[in-house]
Amino acid sequence: MALAQSEVLAGLAEIVxxxxxxxxxxxxxxxSFTDDLDIDSISxxxxxxxxxxxxxxxxxxxxxxxxxxxxDAVSFITAAQG
Amino acid sequence: MSxxxxxxxxGATTPLGGDVQSTWRALLAGESGISTLEQEWVARYEIxxxxxxxxxxxxxxxxxxxxxKRLDPSSQFALIAAREAWADAGSPEVQPERLAVEYAxxxxxVWTLLDAFDTLKERGxxxxxxxxxxxxxxxxxxxxxxxxxxxxxxVRTAVSACASSTEAIANAITRLQSGEIDxxxxxxxxAGIHPLPIAAFAAMHALSRNNENPAAASRPYxxxxxxxxxGEGAGALVxxxxxxxxxxxxxxxxxxxxxxxTSDAHHITAPDxxxxxxxxxxxxxxxxANAKIEDVVHINAHATSTPVGDIAEYTALRRVFGDxxxxxxxxxxxxxxxxxxxxxxxxxxIFTILALKERTAPPTINxxxxxxxxxxxxxxxxxxxxxxxxxxxxxxxxxxxxxxxIAFRSYN
Numbered sequence: 001m002a003l004a005q006s007e008v009l010a011g012l013a014e015i016v017x018x019x020x021x022x023x024x025x026x027x028x029x030x031x032s033f034t035d036d037l038d039i040d041s042i043s044x045x046x047x048x049x050x051x052x053x054x055x056x057x058x059x060x061x062x063x064x065x066x067x068x069x070x071x072d073a074v075s076f077i078t079a080a081q082g
Numbered sequence: 083m084s085x086x087x088x089x090x091x092x093g094a095t096t097p098l099g100g101d102v103q104s105t106w107r108a109l110l111a112g113e114s115g116i117s118t119l120e121q122e123w124v125a126r127y128e129i130x131x132x133x134x135x136x137x138x139x140x141x142x143x144x145x146x147x148x149x150x151k152r153l154d155p156s157s158q159f160a161l162i163a164a165r166e167a168w169a170d171a172g173s174p175e176v177q178p179e180r181l182a183v184e185y186a187x188x189x190x191x192v193w194t195l196l197d198a199f200d201t202l203k204e205r206g207x208x209x210x211x212x213x214x215x216x217x218x219x220x221x222x223x224x225x226x227x228x229x230x231x232x233x234x235x236x237v238r239t240a241v242s243a244c245a246s247s248t249e250a251i252a253n254a255i256t257r258l259q260s261g262e263i264d265x266x267x268x269x270x271x272x273a274g275i276h277p278l279p280i281a282a283f284a285a286m287h288a289l290s291r292n293n294e295n296p297a298a299a300s301r302p303y304x305x306x307x308x309x310x311x312x313g314e315g316a317g318a319l320v321x322x323x324x325x326x327x328x329x330x331x332x333x334x335x336x337x338x339x340x341x342x343x344t345s346d347a348h349h350i351t352a353p354d355x356x357x358x359x360x361x362x363x364x365x366x367x368x369x370x371a372n373a374k375i376e377d378v379v380h381i382n383a384h385a386t387s388t389p390v391g392d393i394a395e396y397t398a399l400r401r402v403f404g405d406x407x408x409x410x411x412x413x414x415x416x417x418x419x420x421x422x423x424x425x426x427x428x429x430x431x432i433f434t435i436l437a438l439k440e441r442t443a444p445p446t447i448n449x450x451x452x453x454x455x456x457x458x459x460x461x462x463x464x465x466x467x468x469x470x471x472x473x474x475x476x477x478x479x480x481x482x483x484x485x486x487x488i489a490f491r492s493y494n
Contacts, residue, residue: 021147
């Protein structure tokens with residue numbers, strides 16, 4: 001069953017926190033993964049794979065470069081859950 | 083040596099303690115860091131050796147989860163030891179371009195490599211962590227330290243099995259004498275208490291099988307010795323030119339006066355029974371130190387507790403020192419710590435330095451019946467070393483026929 005956007009955001013924030021130590025409340029929809037959260041490409045790939053596991057979705061490699069902000073990722077995951 | 087090199091900081095995490103002081107106190111108290119492994123994989127894989135010297139303080143209790151996540155356990159130990167050494171040295175202000183790292187490992191990131199292969203087999207290539215390569219590479223520990231202290235004068239890794247970290251310390255000498263470098267963080271680490279390395283060392287019958295009494299299993303020079311005991315952890319030294327240390331008012335533990343590396347070209351694992359290569363390494367280190375053999379009062383021996391290795395080292399020492407060997411206090415500290423492989427030389431260098439500074443040779447435990455073929459003056463309880471200028475050496479030998487010896491002199 002698809003999760004609400006807020007639930008996806010909360011789950012994603014936990015994944016980001018686990019990988020980087022960034023506080024969950026700092027992971028907000030408008031934040032850029034690289035410019036605001038200072039997440040490098042290696043951490044980003046780990047976050048993507050963990051998000052796939054957590055939300056049961058597939059995030060193709062070519063899609064990852066389009067996930068600029070946290071909101072982009074939440075929207076993609078929400079849509080992919082259908 | 084052109085300019086003197088001094089030790090200004092020490093750090094360690096070992097089976098005896100999470101830092102240098104707790105390790106040293108436990109060593110002097112004659113404690114053993116060896117215990118039965120409680121991990122489920124021991125039974126699952128029917129590992130024939132069920133004990134080891136595990137780090138007394140798990141790295142996860144010291145590092146943040148995010149630091150630990152990006153570092154193989156070997157690098158985690160390395161970072162803990164290096165941070166202690168760096169703080170102990172007073173966090174020296176040094177130009178990054180004149181700060182170097184010489185940091186060793188015997189095996190490298192074996193946990194990372196094998197965990198990643200398990201992940202590949204069970205979950206496919208996409209689940210292999212992107213950090214796998216930097217975590218498993220053997221220069222990973224050195225690189226982690228170099229990033230932590232902003233060392234831009236070169237970060238290198240000696241890999242010569244169980245001689246690795248002594249070789250790294252010897253390599254630091256040439257860096258410091260080049261005139262290009264003021265400070266080097268040197269040492270080594272290992273985190274090999276994983277079912278595969280244990281099974282592999284057991285397969286070559288290198289490990290003690292004393293599963294019933296782990297604390298008595300590492301027993302160098304004893305007639306009942308039956309192999310070494312794996313240990314894990316790390317040691318780190320801050321080495322600098324005397325000029326640099328004095329200019330910043332640093333406390334000085336001891337002087338690093340010599341370091342030599344030779345090779346046997348005899349057999350891939352067996353030591354040269356004549357001890358020729360090991361003897362050459364000792365002599366070269368003493369020559370660098372401008373020392374006479376009579377100056378040596380203490381040896382921290384390699385002494386892993388294998389039947390042939392302990393005798394081969396004795397043969398080499400007798401070859402070098404002749405009758406003077408009988409006047410040298412010999413400590414085999416692997417009896418307490420187990421064998422940290424690529425980290426062994428680093429923690430034993432620290433023991434040698436502290437023995438000189440505190441004028442106390444640490445004990446060798448489990449020596450119940452000394453092998454008559456090894457008539458050394460083995461220290462079995464803490465022993466006072468002479469006053470005045472004194473010199474000590476620390477030996478490390480490794481599979482591949484590697485011999486590495488470093489020499490320290492007391493500093494007043």
